[in-house]
Structure formats: C-alpha cells, structure tokens
Amino acid sequence: MDRIDVVRKGARPIPRLAVALVPLGFLGIFYFYPLGGIFHRSFFSGEIFSMATLLDLATSRRMAGIVWFTFWQAGISTLLTLLCALPCAYVMANFDFKAKKLIMTLATIPFVLPTIVVAAAFQALAGENGLVGGINLEHSIAMIFLAHVFYNFSVVLRITTGFWSFLRQEMGEAAAMLGATPGQVFFKVTLPLLRPAILASAILVFIFCFSSFGVILVLGGPGFSTVEVEIYRQAAHLFNLPGAAVLSLFQICFTFGMMWIYTTLQKRITTFIPQSQSHALKPVNTLKEKLMVASCVGFILVFCLSPMAALVVKSLVFDGSLSLAFYRELFQNTSGSLFYVSPVDAVENSLVFAAATLALAVVIGVCAASTIQRTGKRIGAFLDPIFMLPLSTSAVTLGFGIIITLDKPPLNLRTSVMLVPIAHTLVAFPFVVRSVLPAISSIPASLREAASLLGATPARVWFHVDLPIMARAITAGAVFAFTMSLGEFGATLFIARPEYSTMPVAIYRFLGQPGTMNYGQAMAVSSMLMLVTAVGFLFIERFRSFGDRGF
Amino acid sequence: MIHHVSKVIYPVFSLTLVISLTMVIALTGCSRDDQPKENDTVQEITLMTHDSFSASARVIEAFEKKNHAKVVFLKSGDAGEALNKAILSKNNPLADIFYGVDNTFLSRALSEDLFLSYASPQLAHVKDSLKLDPENRLVPVDYGDVCINYDRNWFREKNIDPPSSLEDLLAPGFKGLTVVENPATSSPGLAFLLTTVARFGEQGYLDFWQQLQNNDVLITSGWKEAYWGKFSAASEGSRPVVVSYASSPAAEVFYSKTPMETAPTGVVIDHGTAFRQIEFAGILKGTQKLALAKKLMDFLLSTQFQEDIPLQMFVFPSNKEAALPEVFTKHATITDDPAVIEFKIISEKRDLWIEQWTESML
Numbered sequence: 001m002d003r004i005d006v007v008r009k010g011a012r013p014i015p016r017l018a019v020a021l022v023p024l025g026f027l028g029i030f031y032f033y034p035l036g037g038i039f040h041r042s043f044f045s046g047e048i049f050s051m052a053t054l055l056d057l058a059t060s061r062r063m064a065g066i067v068w069f070t071f072w073q074a075g076i077s078t079l080l081t082l083l084c085a086l087p088c089a090y091v092m093a094n095f096d097f098k099a100k101k102l103i104m105t106l107a108t109i110p111f112v113l114p115t116i117v118v119a120a121a122f123q124a125l126a127g128e129n130g131l132v133g134g135i136n137l138e139h140s141i142a143m144i145f146l147a148h149v150f151y152n153f154s155v156v157l158r159i160t161t162g163f164w165s166f167l168r169q170e171m172g173e174a175a176a177m178l179g180a181t182p183g184q185v186f187f188k189v190t191l192p193l194l195r196p197a198i199l200a201s202a203i204l205v206f207i208f209c210f211s212s213f214g215v216i217l218v219l220g221g222p223g224f225s226t227v228e229v230e231i232y233r234q235a236a237h238l239f240n241l242p243g244a245a246v247l248s249l250f251q252i253c254f255t256f257g258m259m260w261i262y263t264t265l266q267k268r269i270t271t272f273i274p275q276s277q278s279h280a281l282k283p284v285n286t287l288k289e290k291l292m293v294a295s296c297v298g299f300i301l302v303f304c305l306s307p308m309a310a311l312v313v314k315s316l317v318f319d320g321s322l323s324l325a326f327y328r329e330l331f332q333n334t335s336g337s338l339f340y341v342s343p344v345d346a347v348e349n350s351l352v353f354a355a356a357t358l359a360l361a362v363v364i365g366v367c368a369a370s371t372i373q374r375t376g377k378r379i380g381a382f383l384d385p386i387f388m389l390p391l392s393t394s395a396v397t398l399g400f401g402i403i404i405t406l407d408k409p410p411l412n413l414r415t416s417v418m419l420v421p422i423a424h425t426l427v428a429f430p431f432v433v434r435s436v437l438p439a440i441s442s443i444p445a446s447l448r449e450a451a452s453l454l455g456a457t458p459a460r461v462w463f464h465v466d467l468p469i470m471a472r473a474i475t476a477g478a479v480f481a482f483t484m485s486l487g488e489f490g491a492t493l494f495i496a497r498p499e500y501s502t503m504p505v506a507i508y509r510f511l512g513q514p515g516t517m518n519y520g521q522a523m524a525v526s527s528m529l530m531l532v533t534a535v536g537f538l539f540i541e542r543f544r545s546f547g548d549r550g551f
Numbered sequence: 552m553i554h555h556v557s558k559v560i561y562p563v564f565s566l567t568l569v570i571s572l573t574m575v576i577a578l579t580g581c582s583r584d585d586q587p588k589e590n591d592t593v594q595e596i597t598l599m600t601h602d603s604f605s606a607s608a609r610v611i612e613a614f615e616k617k618n619h620a621k622v623v624f625l626k627s628g629d630a631g632e633a634l635n636k637a638i639l640s641k642n643n644p645l646a647d648i649f650y651g652v653d654n655t656f657l658s659r660a661l662s663e664d665l666f667l668s669y670a671s672p673q674l675a676h677v678k679d680s681l682k683l684d685p686e687n688r689l690v691p692v693d694y695g696d697v698c699i700n701y702d703r704n705w706f707r708e709k710n711i712d713p714p715s716s717l718e719d720l721l722a723p724g725f726k727g728l729t730v731v732e733n734p735a736t737s738s739p740g741l742a743f744l745l746t747t748v749a750r751f752g753e754q755g756y757l758d759f760w761q762q763l764q765n766n767d768v769l770i771t772s773g774w775k776e777a778y779w780g781k782f783s784a785a786s787e788g789s790r791p792v793v794v795s796y797a798s799s800p801a802a803e804v805f806y807s808k809t810p811m812e813t814a815p816t817g818v819v820i821d822h823g824t825a826f827r828q829i830e831f832a833g834i835l836k837g838t839q840k841l842a843l844a845k846k847l848m849d850f851l852l853s854t855q856f857q858e859d860i861p862l863q864m865f866v867f868p869s870n871k872e873a874a875l876p877e878v879f880t881k882h883a884t885i886t887d888d889p890a891v892i893e894f895k896i897i898s899e900k901r902d903l904w905i906e907q908w909t910e911s912m913l
Contacts (some may be wrong), residue, residue: 041639062909119780123787139769217772218780222733223913233735236631238902239638239659318808325808335862338608338624396632403639414645415625493602494628511775512603513865514785514799514816515806 016374023368023387023429029411030422031390034401035248041404042245063230067250070226073141074209077148081205084149084299085156086198091296092157093164095289096281104161105537107300108154108479109308112487112533114504115214116511117526118147121307122219124314139221147215150303152208155480156201159435162476163197164190165281166439166469196438203262204391204434207255211392213490227251231394241400248397255392259385308530315523326520334517339509341501343525347532350502353492354485354536356421357428361481362474364425365432372433373440387433390426398426399494417500423491428484432477439473440466478540486533503529592619596843599625599646599835601633605863606856614850620843630656630738637835638663647838648847652689652831655741658898661688666833669845673852676870681829683894689831692851695866696797696886697742698825700816702784705791714792714819717750720763727767729792730781733913735905737773742826743794744908745897749890750823753900757911764912784816797825798865801883805862813882820886827889830866 092104110118122143167190175185213228225233227247235244284293318325333340341349368387372380390398406413413419443466451461489504501509503525510522604626611622625646627633634656637649641663652660660666666688674682674690681691699714706713714720720729732740747756769790771777778795781788784803800814807815819825832851834844850856857868861879868875875883 116775116779119776120786123780139771217736218776221776222736222770222772236629236635237735238905239631239635329808333608335605336607336609337605337863338611339605340608399628399632400635400639403636403645407640407643414640493626494632498624498626509602511779513806514778514795514802516785516803517806517808518802519779519785 016371019367020371020375023364023371026364026425027386027390030402030406031393031398031426034398034405035252035393036401037405038241038397038401039245039249042241066225066227066230069224070210070228073144073148073224073226074206074212077145077152077209077212078202078206080145081149081152081156082198082202084303085153085201086160087292088296088299089157089160089164091292092161094282095284095293097284097293097297101538101541103297103300104158105534106308107157107304108483108537109530109533110150110304111154111480111483112504112529113308113311113526114487114489114507115147115218117311117507117522118150118307119218120314120523121310122146124310125307139219139223141220141224144212144215144220144224147219148205148209148212150307151215152205153304155204155208155431156198158476158479159201159204160194160197162435162472163438164194166472167193196441199262200434200438203259203388204431206258207388207392210255211251211394213395228394232396235394235396235400244394244397248394251392251394252389255389256385259388260381263381263384311523311530312527315520315527318520326517326524329517330521330524339498339501341499341506343506343528346501346503346506346525347528349500350486350504350529350532351536353420353424353502354482357424357485358478358481358540360421360425361428361432362478365429365477365481366436366470366474368429368433369436369440372437384433384437388430391430395423395490395494398423399491415495415497417495417497419495420492420500421485423495424485424488425481427488428481431480431484432474435477435480436470436473439470443469475540479537482536482540483533486529486536503532593621594619594840594843595621595623596648596840596847597623597625597646598648598650598847599627599633599637600650601630602626602628603630603864604651607859607863610856610859613855614847618843618846620847622847634660637665641665641836644835644837646835647840647844648832648851649835650692650830650832650851652833653738654683654827654829654831654894655738655745655897655901657683657689657831657894660831660833665835667836667838667841669834669848671845671849671852673849673870676854676872677852678869678871681869683829684831689833690848690852691829691869692832693857693860693864693866693869694827694829696820696825696827696884696889697739697746697794698797698886699819700782700784700793700795700799701819702782702791703813703815703817705783713817716819716822717747717759717824720768720792721759721766723766725766725792727769728790729763729766730769730771730777730788730790731763731794732774732777733770733772734908737771738828739774739794739796741901741905742828744904745892746824746826746890748904749826749892756904757907760908760912770912796865797885798861798867798879798883801861801878801881802865804882805878818884820884820889822888823890825886825889827886827891828866829869 088107092100113121171193172185172189175189176182180188210226211228212226213232216224216226216229227250231244231247231251234240234247282289284290315326316322316324327343330343368383372384372387375383402419403414413422448461448465451465452458456464486502487504489502489508492500492502492505493508507522507525507529510518510525512518604624615621627636627645630651630653634649634652636645638660649665661684668686668688669690670687671690674687677691681694683689683691699717699720701713703713711724714725719725731743734741734744744756747759750756751759769781771781774795777793778799779786781790782793782795783789783791795816797818797820800816800818803816804811804814832848834841834848838844852870854870854873857870857873858876860866860868860873861876861883865883867879867883867885
C-alpha cells in the first residue's frame, strides 16, 4: 500500500495544474480582479478616501451591534434549519414511499422565490388578516428565523439525504449484532459517517444566513441589519465606498477564517466502501415507521407547500372567483412598453441562464473539489475556503468592481449578457464543491486501484468508479446551481440589459407600480417560476443515469 | 499497471477543460452576435437609467426612424446604484445619456462633474420651477409628489375621517394605522423624511417622528414591502395609511382591469405635506456621439416623449405643453404647495438627517 501511495503522490503535476486552473482562473478573472479593483479604488484614490469614515465605522456602536447580530442570527438560523431538516433527511434516506421525489422537489422550490413574494405568502397565511390569522409575525426576529429555515431547509435535506442513502446498511447491522442499541448505532456509527455531509450543509447554511440580505430587509424590516445590508446602504445610498469596502473585506476575511477552521478541523475524512446500486430502501411497515414518514411528509407539506399554495391561489382568484385573467394579461403589453417581455421569453431567458449556470458550475465545481482533494491537506485547507468566498461577498461591491475593471477588450463585459451566467456561477459552484467534496473524499484509493488491477483503462475507472459515486452529489449540486440561477435577480437587474429579463425580474417589475393587475401578474409569474423549477428538477434527475433512486 | 491510476483524471479533466472553454467562447460569441452591427446609416446611442424607467415602443421607434439611430437602454439597479455606476465608470462611460438623477442626488451628481452642459431649445417649454441647474448639465424630465396615501374603503367603513395633515397621523385614533419606508434604503422614505424636516424644521422633525413612533408607526425597508405587504388597500396588510406617490391612485385605476369611477386610495398633498421629486437627465461627458446625444435630449423633452411619461412611469411630464391622459387628469394630483428644501442643503444634510433618524427610530 505504501508503495502505491508513493506512486500516486508522484502523479504528474501538469494534469493537476490543468484541473486547478479551471476554478482558479475563473475566480481570478471574475472575482479577485474586480474585487481588487474596487478595494484599490476605495482605499487609495484620494478623492473619496477619508480616514475619518473608516474610524467612524470601526468605532461605531451601531456597527458593533450589526456585526454581533449578523453572527448570532446566522448561528441560530443554522441550528434551527438542522433541527428541522435532519429528521426529514433520515426518513428520506431510509424509507421507500410514494411521491417521495415530489415531496423532495416541493421542499426545494422555496429556494427560487423572491423574498418579496415569500413575504406576501407569509402575510397571506399568517398575517393579521391571513388564513391562519392572528399570529403577529410582523418584523420580528422569529420572522427572520422562519424565513431562513424556509429557504435553507432543502440545502441540508438534499445534501444529507444524498450522502445518507449511500451509507452501507451492513455497518449498522454489524453493530446491532454486536449488541448495540439503535441509539448507540446512530450516535457511534451513523452520525460519525454522516458528519462530513452535515457539516458541509451546515456551513453553507451559515454562510447564507451570515450574508442574508433580502430576508433581513423585507421580512425583518429596518429594525434589523446585517453586514450585507449595511454594505448595500453604505454603497448605494450613502455613496460611502470606503465604508462599504471595509465591511466587504470584513465579510471576506471572516468567511475565510471560518472555512479555514472548518477544513482544518475535518482531520480525518471518513472513507467507506459505498453501497452498491441495488441498495434497498426499507418499506414502511410498522406503526412507528408510518408515523415517522407521515410527520416528515406533513411537515414539508405544511411548512413548504402551504405558502406556495397561497401564491398560486392568489394568482388564480380574480374578483372573488376562479379566473385566468392574470395569466391572460401576461401575454398583453397593455401599456405598449418597450420593455415588455412576454412570459414565454421570460421563461426562456431564465432557462437559458439556468442551463448555462448549471453547466459552468458543475464543471468548475467538480474541478475545484478534485483540486482540493488532490492537493493535500495544507494547500487544500487554503483552497477550500477560497472557493467559498463568492457566497458571502456583497453583490453590490462585486458589481461595482466589475464596472471599473472589466471595462476594456478583450474583457469588456460590463454590459454583456454573459455576465449573468458568470455572476450566477460564482454563487452556484460553491454548492457543487460542498456537495461533491464529501463524496469524492469518501472514495478509498483501493477501489480505483482494484479496478485498474482488473484491467480497466483510466477512463473506465473514472466512469465506473468515481462518477457513479459522485453522480448523486453532482446532481444535488446541479439542482442547487439551477435553482440559484432561476431565483436570482440582483445580478440580473444590475447587469442592465432589459431585453433579457428573467422571471424574478418580471415579478420585481410588476411589483414596482400600484394596481391589482400588477399584483396579480406578479403572483402569476411566481407560480410559473415554481412550476418551471419543479419541471427542471424532474428533468435534471431524469438526465442522471448513473446513480439510483436515492432522492 | 498501478501507476496508470494516476493518469485516470488526466483525460477526463482535459475534456472538462475543453468543455468549459468552449462554453466561455460560445457565450462570448453570443454576446457579440446580439449587438447589432453598426453600419454607416444606423448609429447606436446608449441611455443609462434605473429600474423604474419605461417608455412606449412606438415612441422610441419614432426617434430611431427619424434619426437613423438605435437606442440601447441600460437599466442599472435602483436610482442610487445607477448613479453610482455612472460615477464609477466616469473615465470610460457606459452610456451617452443618463436619465434619472433626482433632486436628492442632484448635488452629488453635479459635483462629480459627470455631465456636459446642453441648453436644449426644448427647455423653453419646461416648467421653470423645475429647473435647478443654471448651467443645464442636468435638465428636468419628469416630476411627482411623494405623500400620504390612504385606503378610502377602510376609512368609510370605520366611519373615521381620513387624514388631511401630517399632525393627524399623531392622533390617538390613528394609532397603529400608518406604514412608512426607511429613508436610509428607500427613496419615497427619504422624501417623506425631508417633508417632515421642511414642515417641522431641523429642530422639530425628530419630535414628530418620536410621536409617530409612540403612535405605533410601522417602518419597512422599501416601498414594495409597505405597499404590497402592509397597506390594507393593496394587500392582506392591516394599515390603511402609507407613504407613496400622489399618482398612485391613478395607477390603481389604470391597472384595475375593471373600470373604476373613483380610485380606491386617496392622497394628502396640501400645505406642505408632499415632497416634490424631480428627475433629471443629462449628456455624459466622454460621449463619442454628441450630435445624436443632443438630439436624444431634445427628444426626451419633446411633447412626443413627455406625453408618454405618465402612463409608463406614473409621474408628471416636465414639459408644460404635454397633454395628460384622462386617468391622470381624473385621479392623479399634484400640489401647488409642496414641501421645499433647497437641493444643496439636501445633499449637505442628507446623511446627517438619515443618521439622526436612524438613531432615534431604529
């Protein structure tokens, strides 16, 4: 074995370098270069630089409060999300029941909904005049937690379920045979094996909540502010670029530090022989199992489906009766506007951007994960955090950076449509990395070597060993890349080409002016967005031909 | 045999590398293709603006046909973000014309030295009260009033008189009825803050806000959240009083689908209770197409474009000869007596007022 390892470590540097160049080149051009530009401009250009602003910011009581709030709300949001999602992941990973795929899809759809629409849905359900009625959720910290769990639930659910259903049953059975109680099996065998996936999803959720913007602004109200919200306020409304830059730098450094601790703490990566494809999910037999499945399904229906159903109802009810009036109106350009985008075009634009994002994110994400896994602990522990940075970088800061740096040929991209999938990929590929890395690291080297010894060519080894094991994780990452792109509108708005409006942009524009037709059409486009997302998921999962029916 | 394992990844990843490069090239190709090729006759001109900008297709076509031009629109985020982008790209401008600097940002835009002075002949038709820059670097293109809107039905059903002044909002009967936007993140919110400064003075405005706070005012981050989330006339929300525009009732009627005689919402605009927002446009320094840019500026001020403004953006045209559509003459209002603060003072004190407001309200 030692000799083999020596040979492996001596692998040619060129291919490794080529693989590493894909994600590093991408980040270098579209992330570090623009950020460097905006930081340089903010700190070193005499005209707007003011030391006083920086000092004000650093010593301000209010800033300290904002930073502290950003931390603790993210921590609690992450814990709550784990609490809700892990029991459901257990059910999803271990039992076989009807409509499982549909339930899984329903749980993921919230991810694409604009916060303003989610706010309307919550209001319709639980506001003062809502269906459930009487619960005053207006602008409270509970509202922020609720929304964060609503959005991030599926991140934990998908990543953990994908990993969990690959665990070999035999290990648990062996432990049970040796006299372990089910509790002991769970805590001593299953949980340690699951740890990489749980931590990976938890870290994603934490970074997400840490840089939360829409949820805080829209659902939390102005009483709450995160660092991300403050950056937007400083940059877009107070024209305080140095202030915004300092805060962005803080965000980046913090994310890097946290990710570095996380990767370093992950001392041993659990490797295990993955289960064969004939892995049988348990049928639901006993009353206890039925109860578990029912409560998981019930939770997802109530928590995820009911707000979405409220939106669909709103899009279909006109003047108190069922009607397609809002949908019909979508096809008409009532005001003759130059910027009218038909629903067909909006769906098409959304899908083209999402497909491009998916392809780019999977290629870059898999290359990034392979690079981290192959470069060894020290460099890997440095690279891994780097790949996570775009997730928590303020979009306004990066957008301004792009304006001042990518402005000359060959990279005059300031107004290019290409910037949309690029911006989406920046925030989507970290999902692929997080999702693929636990899977890729779990593959024992002996498995590939065995295949080679049996005469498989390198390509065959990759296709028959690596790819099947990674396939499920890649699918999970791909689903998130796809949803991320479908739901994103900040970058799409910022990139400024109105003829390429996507569905979220259309929703946002409809809500820009008063009038019931505008509101109804916004709800109709939201319903279409949910439908397109669901169909997209089913298509992605059908497309995957390697893994099994794990989720 | 064993060392072959190390080669496993090579072919596969060279493949992915090729795929990703192809994608990048394909995408770059796309973005180049969709920009129409410039030839001798059709000249391209770029207008940079904010998200809320809109115009009729036929009106823009008329300009394009007459001048053998193609107008490209860049929408660059909200009004603040768009102006910031223009400032950042000053040395290598993204556009030839910028549309949508309002009077709260005017000083900032002028001091950045972004715009060329151009006295369009059309300025003769523009209301003099709107002209704030004597050098005509930025000229007024539209305006509207930010003010209190209320839910007519709600007040009718409860048999309560709707508000008619800012002080009314402090009455015990109005406890928990009002929703306003955060001036730090919303432009109508900022306009309303400025209204209170104009009305109660720099010494007194925070008192007003304190009392409003005691009367259980709700503050949201933006107009959408307030109007679509909390305002009883437009949402499931329970608050019948909101800060919006004096033209919002006209939009309610225009976008109602079923014809309406009276708008569902009313406005409070008299005696300095409304703040006038004026939007300006100007030619960006560094344009390569000055002659065409001047023509486009003339066009933006002409009656043809100005008459299109109300139903596209629900604000008023700055050209006094532009005729208003019926829905505007019937349902939209404009006050003779707006709250006034000089724009230079606004940009001097803006950040301070916002900060003081934030300290005392949040």
